[in-house]
Amino acid sequence: MSDTSQVRRQFGDGPLSRAAARIHILLVVELLLLLTTLPGLVPLVLLGRDASNLPLVAACLLPVGPAVSAALYALRHQRPELTDLRPAAVFWRGYRTNLPGVLRIWVPALLWLTVIAVSLAHRVAAAVPSWWVAPLVLVGVGVTLGAANALVITSLFAFRTRDVLRLALHFLVRAPGVTVGTAALLAAAAGITAVGSDAVLAMLGSVLVLALLRTAEPMVDTIRKDFTA
Template sequence: MSILNIQSGRDFGEGPLARVTSLVYRLMTIDALMILAVLPGLIPLVLLSRDAADAPLAVACLIPVGPALSAALFALRRHRGDITDLRPAAEFRRGYALNVGGVLRLWLPYLAALSVIAVDLAHVKASGVPGWWSAIIVVLAVVATLWMANALVITSLFSFRARDVARLAAYFLGATRSVALGNLCLLIVAVGVVDFASEAVLALFGVLFVGALLRSSQPMTTRVQEEFTA
């Protein structure tokens, strides 16, 4: 029997090494595209000082982040486990084109609210308001961010009107508390990375955070699909 006819029990390209290589390629490609998409805001954001007066400018630099996160969520969700499917760039571009309008309808109001919150926090001491007011503002910012995380996932993976996405995102804050808790942990880690390193480091590992967001949001996406889609 010719050695060429001996089968190892699986076809070429189906082994563990091929799967790991495919996954790494996919993650690196999506991460590179995310960085490229947020670069117009990332460069000035990194150059800004950590002064409270620059908080509104820092928030404005986050405008490109929403569509980039949405495109990454779309590209990661579209992968069905086929290691021969090496088209993450095409899926990222498709997700960006499909979702940019819907995402910005929610992302821009969220950033506007975040900017107001940042200004309020920057002037708490000067205004002489009680310290507990700062805690309330921070809680509001966290809740708004958790709502936005839900909204990003829903609008990236499903086709709903912006107002319906907003309602669903708010509904699932309470309906799937495990999702809110998981996303809160991701938020804490992200803030820690920015605080101890920089925004650039967070962007460098952004695809890992997006993957974790997609996984932690799975109970919510399952319920959306079962209860609110045909």
Template sequence: MTGAATPSRFGEGPLSRAAALVYTLLVVELLLVLTTAPGLVALALLDRDVSNLPLVALCAVPLGPALSAAVYALHHQRPDLTDLHPARVFWRGYRRNVADALLVWVPLLVWLTVLAVNLAHLPSAGVPRWWAVPLVLVGAGSAVLGAHALVITSLFAFRLRDVVRLARFFVLRTPVVTLGTAGLLGAATALLATSPALLVALAAVLALALLRGGDPMIAQIRKEFTA
């Protein structure tokens, strides 16, 4: 006869793991809001005008390191309810990744701002309206590439040029990840346009979705490009 199954210790069952995830998401959400608060406040005070697009990008600068720290904290979260330190892990990720995250995030913001300004001024520039299609496609591709790069730099210690190469490589290598990231960015853009407050409230959930969607890419990088 086989022996009875060993019961799970407290903190290791499915309900405990779910509670641990919810608690981690709440803490990460709070820290995301805290670290991006200056930009959020300034953004709320700006008029919705095309001329303010560069200022909108400036307000979004703190989001890069904060999102990187959130991805790091969620990736390193412990499923054991009795051993949770999400705030400590978030700040460790923030300190570890802030410089590299900015190197990825700021050029992406500048490039997307240039595209957005050009899109906004197409009629006044006398450019055919169909030019909006390639500009939007370039912007979407750049955003997906930037999201890949941010996830990679959040979890691995590669040089910037290697991060960019890997991000570009995995856009085609892992199409499921690319399509999932594109869909997630599309949803975030729709929320930004319709309910910015809801987007802020769901920031940690979106960071988790970005991380989980990128699992195949993360696994391949760990297998093929790390010792």
């Protein structure tokens, strides 16, 4: 029995085995991301790129928050060893555990961004002064970056919602590297959507989530060190 265990450990510890395990994890997480976002992804792809569809776009994006949260959880907690691969089980555990907390953050963030986007798209009809454009854009960027931080935090830690929001806003300033990295990642995602389509972005979902996780590592490590027992 010990010889068998030793062989399994050696089989799962080599560089090729680890690389294969990571690819397997990314593929499984990608499939589960597509599955859990499918109810919103299908109508989102079919919607025309018109400002009048902005509220519908927000509704289609509702499943994205819980799905990304579960993917963050799975990629963080799954060990990359061929002898112990359970990315699907870890994904669903993260989905169930994080769903209430994620929705308390994701839904208000989408509402804020929808109001800002609609106000900018229909500025004349909404009687929004031209000098309000820059502040509204800055608020939108702040909400987006804060929501990204909050999504990472609530996916990996068991804090109250108000504490998650405080930490998310706190690290926008305290961790400028994380903020800039997240902004660059979101800009890349927007560029992919603009050049390609929402479907192309969805197909790269697990890679983008992994990039978000790697970008947020300094924040995650600081929270673990300073704010958890």
